[in-house]
Amino acid sequence: MWDEDELDQAPIEEGNIVDIISHDGIKKGSEIVRVHCFVCGESFVGPKDRAGIFIKGHTEFHLWEITLHETLGGL
């Protein structure tokens, strides 16, 4: 689940402020947040940018499910 290379100091827990070293660079002062999907209840704990990807991903997925359901006529 977690694909960042290194976490400096603090663990991944909600409310912590951490520096994250990855291939893209160093993110300093990233706040760890908890988000959850209102549709399926899955949750994510991590930095805000990843939380945004989680929310965006679930939104796209669940909209796809609705579209598929409507396309197939309720199968």
Ligand SMILES: [Zn+2]
């Ligand atoms: Zn979901």
